[in-house]
């Protein structure tokens with residue numbers, strides 16, 4: 565027993581030192597049972613993002629992930645010293661392990677830094693720019709960061725971004741949607757049709773026939789003239 569405690573103590577100390585560089589640690593035991601079911605589809609890992617599963621001590625698991633460029637987070641279960649490396653920041657365990665206890669979750673910092681913030685629950689890496697640009701130039705600024713203009717996928721993200729705007733004194737932001745084609749289908753920057761909207765009442769109205777961009781403001785979404793300048797939020801995809 566003593567040796568086990570000594571061993572755990574040593575491992576934790578090693579990881580603490582390691583943690584000062586590239587690894588963030590979260591304990592997910594408390595949050596698993598309260599996971600928001602609305603986010604399951606967003607946060608459950610699928611096989612394509614699991615890089616490897618093997619028996620590793622925590623420190624080896626951390627080092628292995630840190631050295632692998634494609635690894636962005638990992639899960640470690642100390643009860644059986646199992647390491648599960650992931651190419652995503654998503655926190656949900658793979659389906660075959662979803663009910664298991666004892667897993668801790670760790671992320672690499674380096675993919676969401678340089679002024680970007682990370683919302684662990686939403687898996688959202690974002691940065692509010694409190695300068696006004698039209699949406700095209702806002703996207704150029706985001707891309708210079710290796711990011712894109714923010715798109716919002718669900719109500720939880722909308723609520724969170726609303727808080728970010730309020731705290732950042734941003735009256736409105738340009739978001740990464742645009743009206744495409746005669747039917748004015750709302751597409752995101754990757755040419756995917758958007759599925760989540762939060763239109764303000766009477767919007768979108770395409771006022772004067774030239775409102776192809778979307779802003780988010782205090783009352784939801786409004787289509788507006790793409791030439792107008794707004795604050796914006798960039799999102800790194802992780």
Ligand SMILES: [Ca+2]
Pocket residue numbers: 767768769770771775786787788
């Ligand atoms: Ca409008």
